[in-house]
Amino acid sequence: MKYNFDEIIPRKGTGSIKYDKMNVFFGTNDLQPLWVADMDFATPDFILKDIETRLSHPILGYTMRKPGFNQSFIDWMQKRHAWKIKQEWLDFSPGVVSALAVAILALTQENDKIIIQTPVYHPFFDVIEGNNRTLIDNPLKVNEKGHYQMDFELLENQIDQKTKMMIISNPHNPVGRVWTKKELLRLGNIAVKHNLIILSDDIHSDFVYDHHQYIPIAELSPEIAQQVITVTAPSKTFNVAGLSTSVVIIPNEQYRELFRKKMSTLHLFLGNIFGATAFESAYKNGEGWLDQLIDYLSNNLDFAVDYIQQHIPKIKVHKPEGTFLLWLDFSDTGLSHTQIKDKLINEAKIALNDGKTFGKNGEKYFRMNVGTPLANLAFALEKLKRHFS
Ligand SMILES: Cc1ncc(COP(=O)(O)O)c(C=O)c1O
Incomplete structure (x- = not known):
C-alpha cells in the first residue's frame, strides 16, 4: 500500500497543543505551527483500525496489557535495530519524560548531581531541577560546520562522588x-x-537517515547494559503521542526493582486501553508504513536544507542524521535573539521552538519540525525567505 503523506489534514480545534495552544507560548494562534514534535500526518490506518475494533466492545474498564504488548516491541527492536531484549527487562511508563522522572526519584537522592548535554530537550531540566537534584551541564561542542560532539574531557572532570x-x-x-x-x-x-x-532517551530512534545507524547504548556490552536505562515509545514514530504509552528497558535487576517500586508507589503502571492497542499494532504492523515515512521525511529535510542554503544563506543549517527536526542557526542575521523571535512571530508568522529553551547555547537558534506535508513546509520556507534573506 502506498501512503499519502501529502494530504493536508486540518487540526485546529482538535485540542492539538501544536495548533490550539500557540497563544500561550507565542501570544497568538494565528501562526503556522512547526514547533511541538508531533507530525501532521494521519496515524497509520492499521492502528486506527485496531483501536476501532477495541472500541466496538462497549466496556472500557480496567484492562491489562496483553503478552503481545512486550513481544511486539521485542520483535521490533530485534528486526529494526538488532537489539536482543529480554522480556524481564521491560517495563511500562505512560510517558518517556515521566519514566525519566521516576528513574531519578527511584535511583538518586536529593542534591545528587545529574549531567545533561545542552542544547537538549527542555523537560530534561525540569525532571532534574524540579526534583531537587543538581543539574550539571556538559555542553555539546560544535565546530564551524555546525557538527556537534560530546565533550568527554569535560565530562570526566565533572564527575565526582555526588554525580549519579x-x-x-x-x-x-x-x-x-x-x-x-x-x-x-x-x-x-x-x-x-x-x-x-x-x-538514554531513544524516543527518536526510528528516525535515522542516509548511512547513519541508531545504536542502543545498552547493546554495546553486558557491563555497559548494567549502567543503562533506555526509554522509548511509538509516540513519535507512529504519531500517537496523545496515547501516553511508553516502554522502559532495564537490564540491571537492582535498578529494575527500584524503578518498579517507585512506579508502584506513584501508581503510574496502569496505562490506557487505546495506548496499549496502538503500541502493539504499531510494532507488529508498522515497518512498511515507517519505511515510506522515512523516505518522505528525508525528502522534506533535503528540500528544506537545499532551499535555505540557496535562498536564505544567513540561516545556517544542515541535514540532521536523525529526528525530524531542523536546528536553525540565525547568528549571521545580525539580529538579537529577541529580534529574530519577534520577526518569526510577527512578520513570518511561523511558530518555531525557541532555541534558548534548550539551554544557554541555544541563543539565536530556533528548531523547525518538518513532519508536515511538503506543501506546508514549502509555504513556511517561502515566508522565512521573505523576512530573513
Ligand atoms: C527527546 C524527547 N524525549 C521525550 C519526548 C516526549 O516524550 P513523552 O511525551 O513520552 O514524555 C520528546 C518529545 O518531543 C522528545 O523529543
Whole structure:
C-alpha cells in the first residue's frame, strides 16, 4: 500500500497543543505551527483500525496489557535495530519524560548531581531541577560546520562522588546527531568506570537517515547494559503521542526493582486501553508504513536544507542524521535573539521552538519540525525567505 503523506489534514480545534495552544507560548494562534514534535500526518490506518475494533466492545474498564504488548516491541527492536531484549527487562511508563522522572526519584537522592548535554530537550531540566537534584551541564561542542560532539574531557572532570546519573538523547533533540558506536562506547566505558547511571532517551530512534545507524547504548556490552536505562515509545514514530504509552528497558535487576517500586508507589503502571492497542499494532504492523515515512521525511529535510542554503544563506543549517527536526542557526542575521523571535512571530508568522529553551547555547537558534506535508513546509520556507534573506 502506498501512503499519502501529502494530504493536508486540518487540526485546529482538535485540542492539538501544536495548533490550539500557540497563544500561550507565542501570544497568538494565528501562526503556522512547526514547533511541538508531533507530525501532521494521519496515524497509520492499521492502528486506527485496531483501536476501532477495541472500541466496538462497549466496556472500557480496567484492562491489562496483553503478552503481545512486550513481544511486539521485542520483535521490533530485534528486526529494526538488532537489539536482543529480554522480556524481564521491560517495563511500562505512560510517558518517556515521566519514566525519566521516576528513574531519578527511584535511583538518586536529593542534591545528587545529574549531567545533561545542552542544547537538549527542555523537560530534561525540569525532571532534574524540579526534583531537587543538581543539574550539571556538559555542553555539546560544535565546530564551524555546525557538527556537534560530546565533550568527554569535560565530562570526566565533572564527575565526582555526588554525580549519579546522566541523561542522553539518542538521536539527539534538537541537534540531530545519531551517536556513533565509537562515541557511545566511550561514554559507556566512562559510565562503567564511575558507576554512573545513563538514562538514554531513544524516543527518536526510528528516525535515522542516509548511512547513519541508531545504536542502543545498552547493546554495546553486558557491563555497559548494567549502567543503562533506555526509554522509548511509538509516540513519535507512529504519531500517537496523545496515547501516553511508553516502554522502559532495564537490564540491571537492582535498578529494575527500584524503578518498579517507585512506579508502584506513584501508581503510574496502569496505562490506557487505546495506548496499549496502538503500541502493539504499531510494532507488529508498522515497518512498511515507517519505511515510506522515512523516505518522505528525508525528502522534506533535503528540500528544506537545499532551499535555505540557496535562498536564505544567513540561516545556517544542515541535514540532521536523525529526528525530524531542523536546528536553525540565525547568528549571521545580525539580529538579537529577541529580534529574530519577534520577526518569526510577527512578520513570518511561523511558530518555531525557541532555541534558548534548550539551554544557554541555544541563543539565536530556533528548531523547525518538518513532519508536515511538503506543501506546508514549502509555504513556511517561502515566508522565512521573505523576512530573513
Ligand atoms: C527527546 C524527547 N524525549 C521525550 C519526548 C516526549 O516524550 P513523552 O511525551 O513520552 O514524555 C520528546 C518529545 O518531543 C522528545 O523529543
